[in-house]
Amino acid sequence: MQASRARLFKEYKEVQREKVVDPDIQLVCDDSNIFKWTALIKGPSETPFEGGVFQLAFAVPEQYPLQPPQVRFLTKIFHPNVHFKTGEICLDILKNAWSPAWTLQSVCRAIIALMAHPEPDSPLNCDSGNLLRSGDLRGYYSMARMYTKLAAMPKKG
Amino acid sequence: MVSDSITNASIHAAPNNNNNARDVGKKKRARSAKLKQCKLDVRREQWLFQGAVKNKDCKAEQNGVVEERKDRNNHRPFGNLGMRPGGGENDGSIHHHHHHDSDLDSNSPNSLTSSVLGSNYSETNFTGSSSSSSSSGGCCSGNITEDDEGGGDDGCLDDWEAVADALAANEKPKNPCLESPPEHDPIAQSGSPQETTIGSDGPSFGVENSKPQCARTIPKASGNGLAWRPDDAFRPQSLPNLAKQVSLPNSNRKHYGCGGVPWAYSGVVSVPSSCPICYEDLDFTDTSFLPCLCGFRLCLFCHKRILEEDSRCPGCRKPYEHEPVEAEASVHGGSLTFRLPRSCSLITRS
Numbered sequence: 001m002q003a004s005r006a007r008l009f010k011e012y013k014e015v016q017r018e019k020v021v022d023p024d025i026q027l028v029c030d031d032s033n034i035f036k037w038t039a040l041i042k043g044p045s046e047t048p049f050e051g052g053v054f055q056l057a058f059a060v061p062e063q064y065p066l067q068p069p070q071v072r073f074l075t076k077i078f079h080p081n082v083h084f085k086t087g088e089i090c091l092d093i094l095k096n097a098w099s100p101a102w103t104l105q106s107v108c109r110a111i112i113a114l115m116a117h118p119e120p121d122s123p124l125n126c127d128s129g130n131l132l133r134s135g136d137l138r139g140y141y142s143m144a145r146m147y148t149k150l151a152a153m154p155k156k157g
Numbered sequence: 158m159v160s161d162s163i164t165n166a167s168i169h170a171a172p173n174n175n176n177n178a179r180d181v182g183k184k185k186r187a188r189s190a191k192l193k194q195c196k197l198d199v200r201r202e203q204w205l206f207q208g209a210v211k212n213k214d215c216k217a218e219q220n221g222v223v224e225e226r227k228d229r230n231n232h233r234p235f236g237n238l239g240m241r242p243g244g245g246e247n248d249g250s251i252h253h254h255h256h257h258d259s260d261l262d263s264n265s266p267n268s269l270t271s272s273v274l275g276s277n278y279s280e281t282n283f284t285g286s287s288s289s290s291s292s293s294g295g296c297c298s299g300n301i302t303e304d305d306e307g308g309g310d311d312g313c314l315d316d317w318e319a320v321a322d323a324l325a326a327n328e329k330p331k332n333p334c335l336e337s338p339p340e341h342d343p344i345a346q347s348g349s350p351q352e353t354t355i356g357s358d359g360p361s362f363g364v365e366n367s368k369p370q371c372a373r374t375i376p377k378a379s380g381n382g383l384a385w386r387p388d389d390a391f392r393p394q395s396l397p398n399l400a401k402q403v404s405l406p407n408s409n410r411k412h413y414g415c416g417g418v419p420w421a422y423s424g425v426v427s428v429p430s431s432c433p434i435c436y437e438d439l440d441f442t443d444t445s446f447l448p449c450l451c452g453f454r455l456c457l458f459c460h461k462r463i464l465e466e467d468s469r470c471p472g473c474r475k476p477y478e479h480e481p482v483e484a485e486a487s488v489h490g491g492s493l494t495f496r497l498p499r500s501c502s503l504i505t506r507s
Contacts, residue, residue: 100433
């Protein structure tokens with residue numbers, strides 16, 4: 001069995017065990033393919049994403065964990081480091097700063113941290129990045145909040 | 158200062174021990190065997206006593222002994238670390254880099270890392286610190302184990318006999334060290350000042366050194382410091398592993414007596430019990446394998462895979478500069494090759 005598969009199995013067990021530990025992250029493995037995962041993460045509090053639940057899609061390469069998993073947002077999100085259309089995430093640890101010591105769970109935590117601390121200087125969403133870079137925090141907040149309500153929160157009524 | 162000198166001493170001691178072990182081990186095998194057992198017993202008692210009360214004292218003594226040897230050999234430890242290629246200057250700079258890197262890492266991914274990987278990190282750090290403080294006895298075992306690992310790298314993993322031989326060779330050197338500590342205390346003191354001076358050249362440098370050494374020594378160190386207390390709790394787990402993994406009765410016992418217990422303890426507490434990369438359990442060789450100065454541990458298989466890819470330490474993301482160390486270890490089948498790199502490092506350094 002490949003190392004990646006073995007490791008993913010271990011991570012799966014770990015996730016099952018730690019489910020209770022981190023209520024903000026819910027990692028689910030695809031029923032038929034252990035290289036496909038989805039995660040539900042809660043938007044961090046005191047951010048425009050608070051109260052939203054965002055879905056992430058993981059595509060784990062065969063070389064995992066030597067190669068990072070490919071992660072993207074399935075839920076629309078207005079964030080400078082997330083491509084608004086594709087959901088692609090610009091995060092160093094998902095690229096050159098990846099370390100095999102990271103896990104899918106830790107990647108989720110990293111993404112939550114990224115949501116709370118956007119990096120407007122390396123934007124995938126230029127509109128969002130420009131709002132932050134121009135100091136229009138209010139504009140950024142309201143836009144992000146709107147999309148959170150539209151896409152990441154259960155609709156009432 | 159005291160702590161620094163101690164750590165340095167321990168560090169230096171480690172390399173010396175290795176050398177001694179190799180050189181002396183072959184010669185002294187017969188004689189050392191007797192001495193070992195006696196000393197081991199004595200040592201255990203000491204541990205029980207001192208470990209509980211003062212770990213440092215014991216360490217200092219042992220360190221002193223080690224230091225003596227070091228003084229002769231001088232800066233071998235660096236050679237062990239794999240700094241040889243760079244030379245003295247490089248050593249310093251490299252260490253500094255490490256320092257910065259580690260800081261940076263902690264800052265950037267760290268916020269994440271600390272939370273996410275926090276467990277790994279903290280563990281390793283702790284081991285480092287503990288080992289630094291208490292490395293004296295540990296050095297021997299740590300080094301020895303490294304050697305073993307090196308053998309594993311060579312491809313001898315499957316060859317248990319080779320490992321056993323290596324272990325035996327290592328153990329023999331240990332005994333002298335263990336025995337000598339009390340006697341050599343004065344010497345140790347004399348040695349320590351030198352060490353400190355070296356450290357003064359680059360403060361961070363010294364610290365860094367202590368770290369890696371510590372990591373290597375961790376097993377022993379932890380053992381020294383904590384002696385048997387934690388051990389008792391964890392024994393059930395570690396012991397069976399030992400039995401399974403080390404099929405060498407003689408060497409195994411010795412290790413167990415000297416560093417085996419601490420090792421077991423460290424394996425449970427300070428050293429992760431499973432490889433953080435593949436999540437497989439770390440066996441004896443893996444546990445004593447410290448490829449990077451940052452103290453990040455992983456199994457030999459994963460280490461090899463990483464070397465084949467980007468060759469960066471998963472813990473600090475620094476490239477594995479210590480390949481030389483491994484190479485050393487791997488080559489170490491021939492003692493000659495082993496010495497060569499070290500002597501080179503010495504030269505460059507001085």
